[in-house]
Amino acid sequence: MTERANAIAAKVEAFVRTVVMPYEKDGRLGFHGPEDALVMELRAKAREAGVLTPHILQDGSHLTQRETAIVLIRSGLSPLGPLACNTAAPDEGNMYLLGKVGNAEQKARFLDPLIRGEARSAFFMTEPAETGGAGSDPSMMQTTCRLDGNHWIINGRKKFITGAEGARVGIVMARSDDGACMFLVDLPDPAIRTVRVIDTIDSSMPGGHAEVDIADLRVPADQMLGASGEGFAYAQIRLSPARLSHCMRWLGLATRAQEIATDYACRRHAFGKPLVDHEGVGFMLADNLIDLKQAERMIDWCAGVLDTGSLGTAESSMAKVAVSDALFRVADRCVQVMGGTGVSGDTIVEQAFREIRAFRIYDGPTEVHKWSLAKKIKRDWKAAQG
Template identity: 60%
Template sequence: MAGIADELVERTARFVREQVIPLEQDARWGAHGPSSELVEELRAAARRAGLVAPHLAQEDRPALSMRDMAEVFRAAGYSPLGPVALNIAAPDEGNMHLLERVANDEQKAQLLGPLASGEARSVFLMTEPDNGAGSDPSLLRTRAEPVQGGWRITGRKWLITGAVGARFAIIMATTEAGATMFLSKMERPEIVIERVLDTLDSALPGGHAVVSLHDLYIADSDVLGEVGQGLRYAQVRLAPARLTHCMRWTGAARRAHDVAARYACERMAFGKQLIDHEGVGFMLADNLIDLKSAELLTDWCADILDAGGRGSQESSMAKVAVSEALYRVADRCVQILGGLGVTRDTIVERVFRELRAFRIYDGPSEVHRWSIANKIKRDVAAGG
């Protein structure tokens, strides 16, 4: 697969450079993400280039390994719009992974095909306001009550990425047997998008919304997997999803570094190029150290997942270290650019905002550290 992956990386990098980056100043990329029209334009271009969902199995090859995905996703992430164009952005990429492993054949035929082709978008309704589930899934408040032939779901979700314009939802709700995942079309009167939140980041279509579920009927045939196994299935999704976030945003941080490095080599101050001032040159050197560390840690975790490991602790370690390293890179780039860095005349300001949000999404650093510490405590107690 190495040769195939190398060719994909090269094609992806060229596509992003030639067809995606020129659209970054498009007015259709607003505060709540790229518009549906812009998303379709990007994906149409990716289809012509044969690059939609390149990580999935194709007629001429199997699905990419996580390690090969890392290379392709980093190339796509060189523009924040790149993963959207290639249909490898959250939450759809993670939902594809979940459906592939948990959905039955009928559910796959109905949902996975349109999702993988980029014709449909999806949402994952897990996080809740009002002291509900967030980093602690045991606080899940959305309730599914059994009724004749199915379930009635009532609850409220928030920070739901991509709700506006999504075709279907994976809904996490609690039952007497435990947390359970359900499938539903989004265009139903019982599902109400209350508002789209104004957030720091803006790379994903549909933004992040507050969604209410009012006595939503779900047939038994639309239960995803088994009743009561929702938290187990969430782990199927979460470890790879954390890692693909690391892949995509490493590409974006590399882009910010490249912009800052060019600026530092062109800008003169106090009689010499900025890069020749140690305060600037050392920041760029630290960027390369952080970028390489992020890449190696991501690849290490990818190898574990490729070998069949769960990767729960390893993905937590990667998520913390990579998100914080990439944020440092973006922060230094803003500083190197000075006044230009806080404007939107370059991509650096937007990457900075996206990477600050990344330190919270898919679990804040503190929760991952707490989880790792608990594993240390268990190992010590067991004599490890």
């Protein structure tokens, strides 16, 4: 690992442990995520400490994916860490996408405020299953766009849009006659109406996850990313690294849960000895150590593939499946080791369990990624047969 990445990661970890963790009981933490006032207060502290948006350097260049991994893992040691350091989803993925495909004007208007931590963003892709809209299968997209002079008119409904409430930058996907399209949108906009903020198992994302109605949204043609019909290609540019970034952040949180469960098991006594000395408990912590190390290695391997310039769709799917399932096992065992305390709000272990459980669904359920990998196996087999 590079010296610069190790130095940034150490600085981020010190900030998260000393400054961010004391905020984990703050009264501005709600069922639908932290209030924006809390996010901005933490970002101000991160800016002062020199750890705001640490994966993007002063010249606008990014750390490599392998370097980014050790930084984002450290930021994830607290549920609030990624928000404070501006490495959280969906902003981190949106910044990556805009950095790759946005033109100079689009970057200045939409990307720069995100990098500075002055604004939040939302990615409008998923649609309600009740109406047959796009979810894991983006080809089912029902939101439409049509050209009207020098504007595009967008209509549709989106669901599970993380951070839509309070976001200032939106990336909206819609379908034209040419195929999928992506648009940059200033928020709020009266044509985008929040129907409801959905109650979900997780609670770490500002603004929660919203269902929104889009009615005759007019977007200037120069706010389209690329050309009409190129939206799916751009979605893949965003989603492959974004899946891996999720793995990085949640590995940090699972590592923290393991630290708390280990401390509990070593201090708590039952039946004449510390809990850790009972095989039923000690073995769970040992299994956690194995899962955490395997997750770390999987992330590093996939990051290395992405750093070669490969899109890495299959690799990111493998990492998403392996890491999300492993970290869920870790979080589940931590709850079990701690008993009643593990299901209480006395520590962040209970929240870690909820957040990581949701991670097995977000950015593609485990089963969808396995299905995609199975298709690749079949394609590769056919190719080998000549």
